[in-house]
Amino acid sequence: MEKRRFNPKTIAEAPMKDQMILEETQGHCRTLTLNRPEAKNAFNFELAAAIPAALTRAAKDRKLRVIIFRGAGGAFSAGGDIKLFQKNLKTSDQAFRKISGHLNRAIQTIAAMPQLVIAAVQGPAYAAGFGLALSCDLTVASHMARLSPSFVNIALAPNAGSTYFLPRIIGPKRALEAFLTGRVWSAPEAHALGLVNHVWPEESFESEFSAYVADLASRPTRTLTRIKRVVAASLKNPLARQLELEKREIAASSLSRDFAEGVNAFVDKRRPVFRGL
Secondary structure, three states: OOOOOOOOOOHHHOOOOOOOEEEEEEOOEEEEEEOOHHHOOOEOHHHHHHHHHHHHHHHHOOOOOEEEEEEHHHOOEOOEOHHHHHHOHHHHHHHHHHHHHHHHHHHHHHHHOOOEEEEEEOOEEEOHHHHHHHHOOEEEEEOOOEEEOHHHHHOOOOOOOHHHHHHHHHOHHHHHHHHHHOOOEEHHHHHHHOOOOEEEOHHHHHHHHHHHHHHHHOOOHHHHHHHHHHHHHHOOOOHHHHHHHHHHHHHHHOOOHHHHHHHHHHHHOOOOOOOOO
Protein backbone atom coordinates (compact mmCIF):
# COMPACT_ATOMS: atom_id res chain seq x y z
CA MET A 1 0.00 0.00 0.00
CA GLU A 2 1.43 3.36 -1.00
CA LYS A 3 2.10 5.69 1.91
CA ARG A 4 0.11 8.90 1.95
CA ARG A 5 2.51 11.77 1.53
CA PHE A 6 2.29 14.39 4.25
CA ASN A 7 2.69 18.06 3.42
CA PRO A 8 4.09 19.76 6.55
CA LYS A 9 4.34 23.17 4.88
CA THR A 10 0.63 23.78 4.37
CA ILE A 11 0.01 25.62 7.60
CA ALA A 12 3.10 27.82 7.38
CA GLU A 13 1.89 29.23 4.06
CA ALA A 14 -1.27 30.75 5.54
CA PRO A 15 -0.39 32.33 8.90
CA MET A 16 -3.17 33.80 11.07
CA LYS A 17 -1.79 36.59 13.20
CA ASP A 18 -4.39 36.25 15.94
CA GLN A 19 -3.33 32.70 16.80
CA MET A 20 -0.20 31.96 18.80
CA ILE A 21 -0.09 28.39 17.49
CA LEU A 22 -1.48 27.28 14.16
CA GLU A 23 -2.88 23.75 14.14
CA GLU A 24 -3.24 21.72 10.96
CA THR A 25 -4.26 18.08 10.81
CA GLN A 26 -3.63 15.88 7.79
CA GLY A 27 -4.54 12.24 8.18
CA HIS A 28 -2.78 10.89 11.27
CA CYS A 29 -0.45 13.92 11.62
CA ARG A 30 -0.91 17.29 13.27
CA THR A 31 1.41 20.25 12.76
CA LEU A 32 1.75 22.82 15.53
CA THR A 33 3.36 25.97 14.19
CA LEU A 34 4.71 28.61 16.57
CA ASN A 35 3.21 31.77 15.10
CA ARG A 36 5.13 34.88 16.10
CA PRO A 37 7.22 35.26 12.94
CA GLU A 38 7.78 38.99 13.55
CA ALA A 39 9.66 38.01 16.75
CA LYS A 40 11.28 34.84 15.38
CA ASN A 41 8.72 32.92 17.45
CA ALA A 42 10.18 34.14 20.72
CA PHE A 43 8.18 33.05 23.76
CA ASN A 44 5.95 35.63 25.39
CA PHE A 45 3.30 34.74 27.96
CA GLU A 46 0.64 33.98 25.35
CA LEU A 47 2.78 31.74 23.13
CA ALA A 48 4.25 29.86 26.09
CA ALA A 49 0.75 29.21 27.46
CA ALA A 50 -0.56 28.07 24.08
CA ILE A 51 2.02 25.27 23.70
CA PRO A 52 0.92 22.92 26.51
CA ALA A 53 -2.73 23.60 25.64
CA ALA A 54 -2.18 22.57 22.01
CA LEU A 55 -0.20 19.50 23.05
CA THR A 56 -2.92 18.42 25.49
CA ARG A 57 -5.53 18.63 22.74
CA ALA A 58 -3.32 16.56 20.44
CA ALA A 59 -2.59 13.96 23.12
CA LYS A 60 -6.31 13.31 23.56
CA ASP A 61 -6.87 12.67 19.85
CA ARG A 62 -6.20 8.95 19.43
CA LYS A 63 -6.42 9.20 15.65
CA LEU A 64 -3.14 11.12 15.65
CA ARG A 65 0.14 9.24 15.35
CA VAL A 66 2.66 12.04 14.80
CA ILE A 67 2.81 15.61 16.12
CA ILE A 68 5.10 18.13 14.44
CA PHE A 69 6.51 21.30 15.97
CA ARG A 70 7.83 23.98 13.66
CA GLY A 71 8.06 27.76 13.48
CA ALA A 72 6.52 30.26 11.10
CA GLY A 73 8.61 32.73 9.11
CA GLY A 74 11.87 30.82 8.74
CA ALA A 75 12.76 30.45 12.43
CA PHE A 76 12.01 27.68 14.91
CA SER A 77 12.27 29.90 17.99
CA ALA A 78 14.74 32.53 19.15
CA GLY A 79 13.97 31.65 22.77
CA GLY A 80 12.47 34.10 25.24
CA ASP A 81 11.11 37.47 24.17
CA ILE A 82 13.84 39.90 25.18
CA LYS A 83 11.60 42.95 24.63
CA LEU A 84 9.14 41.42 27.08
CA PHE A 85 11.96 40.91 29.57
CA GLN A 86 12.97 44.55 29.24
CA LYS A 87 9.44 45.65 30.09
CA ASN A 88 9.39 43.38 33.15
CA LEU A 89 12.84 44.00 34.62
CA LYS A 90 11.44 44.89 38.04
CA THR A 91 9.40 41.69 38.19
CA SER A 92 11.57 39.52 35.96
CA ASP A 93 11.60 36.60 38.37
CA GLN A 94 7.80 36.38 38.20
CA ALA A 95 7.85 36.58 34.41
CA PHE A 96 10.38 33.76 34.13
CA ARG A 97 8.52 31.56 36.59
CA LYS A 98 5.35 32.02 34.56
CA ILE A 99 6.92 31.28 31.16
CA SER A 100 9.03 28.43 32.53
CA GLY A 101 5.94 26.91 34.12
CA HIS A 102 4.15 26.83 30.77
CA LEU A 103 7.17 25.35 29.00
CA ASN A 104 7.67 22.77 31.75
CA ARG A 105 4.09 21.58 31.29
CA ALA A 106 4.65 21.35 27.55
CA ILE A 107 7.82 19.29 27.94
CA GLN A 108 6.20 16.93 30.44
CA THR A 109 3.26 16.50 28.09
CA ILE A 110 5.59 15.60 25.21
CA ALA A 111 7.22 12.93 27.36
CA ALA A 112 3.91 11.46 28.51
CA MET A 113 1.77 11.64 25.37
CA PRO A 114 1.41 8.48 23.26
CA GLN A 115 2.17 10.13 19.92
CA LEU A 116 5.62 10.76 18.52
CA VAL A 117 6.56 14.44 18.62
CA ILE A 118 9.00 15.76 16.01
CA ALA A 119 10.71 19.16 16.02
CA ALA A 120 11.36 20.48 12.51
CA VAL A 121 14.04 23.14 12.92
CA GLN A 122 14.63 25.74 10.25
CA GLY A 123 16.57 28.86 11.14
CA PRO A 124 17.47 29.53 14.78
CA ALA A 125 16.54 27.33 17.74
CA TYR A 126 18.08 29.28 20.60
CA ALA A 127 17.81 29.21 24.41
CA ALA A 128 14.31 28.00 25.38
CA GLY A 129 13.62 27.24 21.71
CA PHE A 130 16.66 24.98 21.78
CA GLY A 131 15.31 23.26 24.90
CA LEU A 132 11.92 22.71 23.29
CA ALA A 133 13.54 21.21 20.18
CA LEU A 134 15.60 18.79 22.30
CA SER A 135 12.57 17.79 24.36
CA CYS A 136 10.78 16.40 21.31
CA ASP A 137 11.10 12.67 20.64
CA LEU A 138 12.86 13.32 17.33
CA THR A 139 14.48 16.43 15.92
CA VAL A 140 15.26 17.17 12.28
CA ALA A 141 16.81 20.27 10.76
CA SER A 142 17.44 22.05 7.51
CA HIS A 143 21.06 22.60 6.53
CA MET A 144 20.81 26.31 7.44
CA ALA A 145 19.45 25.73 10.96
CA ARG A 146 21.40 26.92 13.99
CA LEU A 147 21.00 25.53 17.50
CA SER A 148 22.32 27.07 20.70
CA PRO A 149 21.87 27.04 24.50
CA SER A 150 22.49 30.79 24.34
CA PHE A 151 21.11 31.77 27.77
CA VAL A 152 24.44 33.02 29.10
CA ASN A 153 24.58 35.76 26.47
CA ILE A 154 22.07 37.75 28.51
CA ALA A 155 23.25 36.40 31.90
CA LEU A 156 20.51 33.80 32.31
CA ALA A 157 20.64 30.30 33.72
CA PRO A 158 19.15 27.70 31.35
CA ASN A 159 15.56 26.48 31.32
CA ALA A 160 13.10 24.58 29.08
CA GLY A 161 14.61 21.22 29.94
CA SER A 162 17.91 22.04 28.28
CA THR A 163 20.00 21.04 31.31
CA TYR A 164 18.17 17.71 31.40
CA PHE A 165 18.45 16.76 27.73
CA LEU A 166 21.76 18.24 26.59
CA PRO A 167 24.06 16.43 29.09
CA ARG A 168 22.31 13.16 28.33
CA ILE A 169 22.89 13.57 24.62
CA ILE A 170 26.44 14.94 24.41
CA GLY A 171 27.81 14.29 27.91
CA PRO A 172 28.10 16.58 30.95
CA LYS A 173 31.46 18.20 30.13
CA ARG A 174 30.52 19.17 26.58
CA ALA A 175 27.12 20.34 27.79
CA LEU A 176 28.63 22.47 30.56
CA GLU A 177 30.99 24.15 28.14
CA ALA A 178 28.14 24.81 25.71
CA PHE A 179 26.07 26.47 28.44
CA LEU A 180 29.03 28.50 29.71
CA THR A 181 29.92 29.84 26.25
CA GLY A 182 26.53 29.97 24.53
CA ARG A 183 27.86 27.63 21.86
CA VAL A 184 26.16 27.84 18.47
CA TRP A 185 26.06 24.65 16.40
CA SER A 186 25.41 24.44 12.72
CA ALA A 187 22.96 21.76 11.65
CA PRO A 188 25.73 19.39 10.47
CA GLU A 189 27.59 19.88 13.76
CA ALA A 190 24.39 19.23 15.72
CA HIS A 191 23.81 16.08 13.70
CA ALA A 192 27.33 14.82 14.38
CA LEU A 193 26.74 15.29 18.13
CA GLY A 194 23.38 13.49 18.07
CA LEU A 195 21.31 16.62 18.76
CA VAL A 196 19.30 16.12 15.58
CA ASN A 197 18.33 12.93 13.78
CA HIS A 198 18.51 14.18 10.19
CA VAL A 199 19.74 17.22 8.29
CA TRP A 200 18.39 17.97 4.82
CA PRO A 201 19.23 20.74 2.34
CA GLU A 202 16.92 23.75 2.50
CA GLU A 203 15.74 23.24 -1.07
CA SER A 204 14.65 19.64 -0.45
CA PHE A 205 13.73 19.90 3.23
CA GLU A 206 9.96 19.83 2.75
CA SER A 207 9.94 16.78 0.47
CA GLU A 208 12.43 14.87 2.65
CA PHE A 209 10.56 15.73 5.82
CA SER A 210 7.23 14.83 4.24
CA ALA A 211 8.51 11.36 3.34
CA TYR A 212 9.99 10.93 6.84
CA VAL A 213 6.71 11.80 8.55
CA ALA A 214 4.68 9.60 6.19
CA ASP A 215 6.94 6.66 6.99
CA LEU A 216 6.58 7.09 10.75
CA ALA A 217 2.81 7.60 10.49
CA SER A 218 2.48 4.32 8.58
CA ARG A 219 4.09 2.29 11.36
CA PRO A 220 2.24 0.44 14.18
CA THR A 221 1.01 3.23 16.44
CA ARG A 222 0.69 1.39 19.74
CA THR A 223 4.09 -0.22 19.29
CA LEU A 224 5.65 3.18 18.65
CA THR A 225 4.17 4.34 21.95
CA ARG A 226 5.62 1.31 23.74
CA ILE A 227 9.04 1.91 22.19
CA LYS A 228 8.95 5.57 23.23
CA ARG A 229 8.07 4.56 26.79
CA VAL A 230 10.69 1.81 27.07
CA VAL A 231 13.55 3.92 25.69
CA ALA A 232 12.68 6.81 28.01
CA ALA A 233 12.59 4.47 31.00
CA SER A 234 16.04 3.10 30.15
CA LEU A 235 17.62 6.42 31.20
CA LYS A 236 16.58 5.94 34.83
CA ASN A 237 15.95 2.21 35.30
CA PRO A 238 18.51 -0.23 36.68
CA LEU A 239 19.20 -3.19 34.38
CA ALA A 240 16.88 -5.66 36.12
CA ARG A 241 13.92 -3.30 36.05
CA GLN A 242 14.54 -2.41 32.41
CA LEU A 243 14.66 -6.08 31.44
CA GLU A 244 11.33 -6.66 33.20
CA LEU A 245 9.83 -3.69 31.40
CA GLU A 246 11.02 -5.05 28.05
CA LYS A 247 9.52 -8.47 28.86
CA ARG A 248 6.19 -6.91 29.75
CA GLU A 249 6.00 -4.60 26.74
CA ILE A 250 7.02 -7.16 24.11
CA ALA A 251 4.44 -9.61 25.51
CA ALA A 252 1.72 -6.95 25.45
CA SER A 253 2.60 -5.83 21.93
CA SER A 254 2.31 -9.40 20.68
CA LEU A 255 -1.42 -9.30 21.45
CA SER A 256 -2.09 -6.46 19.02
CA ARG A 257 -3.74 -6.82 15.62
CA ASP A 258 -0.79 -5.00 14.12
CA PHE A 259 1.53 -7.76 15.35
CA ALA A 260 -0.64 -10.38 13.65
CA GLU A 261 -0.61 -8.25 10.49
CA GLY A 262 3.18 -7.94 10.65
CA VAL A 263 3.68 -11.69 11.05
CA ASN A 264 1.22 -12.58 8.29
CA ALA A 265 2.71 -9.99 5.94
CA PHE A 266 6.20 -11.39 6.54
CA VAL A 267 5.07 -14.94 5.80
CA ASP A 268 3.09 -13.79 2.75
CA LYS A 269 6.07 -11.72 1.54
CA ARG A 270 4.08 -8.50 1.28
CA ARG A 271 4.24 -5.07 2.87
CA PRO A 272 2.27 -4.87 6.16
CA VAL A 273 -0.57 -2.40 6.53
CA PHE A 274 -0.66 -1.28 10.15
CA ARG A 275 -3.84 0.26 11.51
CA GLY A 276 -2.79 1.21 15.02
CA LEU A 277 -4.74 -1.64 16.60
